[in-house]
Amino acid sequence: MSRSMLSLRVDWRASCSLVGTVVKWLAVAMVFPLALAVFYGEGVTTFVASMALAVAVGWSLEQLDDDPDLGAREGFLMVALTWLAVSIVGAAPYVIAGEGTVAHPVNALFETMSGFTTTGATVMKNIGFEDHSRALMMWRQQTQWLGGMGIVVLAVAILPELSVGGAQLMDAEAPGPGIQKLTPRIAETARALWKAYLGITALEMTLLFGLHLVGLAPNMTLYQAVAHGFTTMATGGFSPAARSIEAFSAAVQWLIVPFMVAAGTNFALFWHALNGEPEVFGEDNEFRFYVGVLGVFSGLVALLLFLGGTAESAVVGPIAGNLEKAARHAVFQVVSLVTTTGYASMDFNTWGAPAQYVLFVTLFIGGSAGSTGGAIKIVRWLVILKSLKRELFTTVHPEAVRPVRLGGRSLDERAVRGIYAFTLLYLVIFFVAALLVYLDAARTGMDLVALDAMSAVAATLGNVGPGFGMIGPMNNYLPFPASSKLFMVFLMWIGRLEILPVLVLLTPAYWQS
Secondary structure, three states: OOHHHHHHHHHHHHHHHHHHHHHHHHHHHOHHHHHHHHHHOOOHHHHHHHHHHHHHHHHHHHOOOOOOOOOHHHHHHHHHHHHHHHHHHHOHHHHHHOOHHHHOHHHHHHHHHHHHOOOOOOOOOOOOOOOOOHHHHHHHHHHHHHHHHOHHHHHHHHOHHHOOOHHHHHHHHOOOOOOOOOOOOHHHHHHHHHHHHHHHHHHHHHHHHHHHHOOOOOOOOHHHHHHHHHHHOOOOOOOOOOOHHHHOOHHHHHHHHHHHHHHOOOHHHHHHHHOOOOOHHHHOHHHHHHHHHHHHHHHHHHHHHHHOOOOOOOOOOOOOOOHHHHHHHHHHHHHHHHOOOOOOOOOHHHOOHHHHHHHHHHOOOOOOOOOOOOOOOHHHHHHHHHHHHHHHHHHHOOOOOOOOEEOOEEOOHHHHHHHHHHHHHHHHHHHHHHHHHHHHHHHOOOOOOHHHHHHHHHHHHOOOOOOOHHHOOOOOOOOOOHHHHHHHHHHHHHHHOOOHHHHHHHOHHHHOO
């Protein structure tokens, strides 16, 4: 056997062994829906069997290497395969339960990948307890919460075997251009991030249920409060209610907005604030730009809704001229899509074309680096704008040397080029993928317009969830052929891992010793 082939074999075994460790512990995450299944007396066998499967698959993979050595290449492979493996094994409850459209293996994989990657796209034809057990619906919510801060980040925080090499694992998985090391040990940093994530999630659950107790949210039961707490902070967007957040009161919609904003914020800022440095929010360039973007887009959409837009739908009618409704729906929907949460306070398919065009642009913005948001990310757009400003200045003053500065420090030119390269790659993949989805729909006789295909790709690649037209916020992805669904599973996977950690596995250089 050649040396390169031996290197390939060792890499594969080491990475898969660590993937098995994570998959095995996925059974622990199923304890909560199992408890609900016991409480409600429905679907107990589903989760017992799924837990057994997770342990069996995880243990089998662990046997491939009893002492895995985690190098740089193994780290990339381990992170990419972990997200794929947990999505496959996590689909087991849907298939075993045999309830509704997600009982089909392809649909189950789509729903679970959408869950763990916090995309929020669904193939459930009828969302609710009539067709699915409460335990299964809570598992659907929980997959998003687990994927929000990151499966591998959680594993680094609790599994000692991943603490060595944990920094490169977190860099490969982290949603943004790298992750800030907050403590001397990377495992402590992972635990700090998860503590902030858990604390804010618990606060939202408490406040949501509090609205119910004081009579401001009649249908926001404890179950619903927990379910929506899981998917808000994860920027996931799944809801047990068929009409998403439209099913709840205006008070609930206003309360969820600041938590979506928090979910799209770099969690390192919360860590600093809790350690006596609240001024970091005002000093952070990315956070100020993030809030500014939310404000500008929300104001523009609110104005369009208040004036009535160009839509002839009766649904839009009550918004026109009503300042509170226009502001609430505009702020909620802009924040939801910019942060890639994907909730809907109403069906924005009924809005006028100008407002919908503005919302389409938000599909590409994304949250902050180090947040649970997807898409291109605020920090990249900020650096691109700063570099364009620099180019305009140096065009007038060609002799000037003016570095791109962010947060008071100069950025390395390689980092700036890397951001341009990522953004260009993202947009190229978007256009090519949209064409492929459109052609696949035509091949199967599906009536799909180009804008719907583009929004479907933007929503899955950016981990946003809802799109426009036939995949609007009150619709689903079920009509797509199985081939398109599997392709969108791939898009959600690479989108959550920021493309490069997956695509690098396809290069010959990666496998060379």
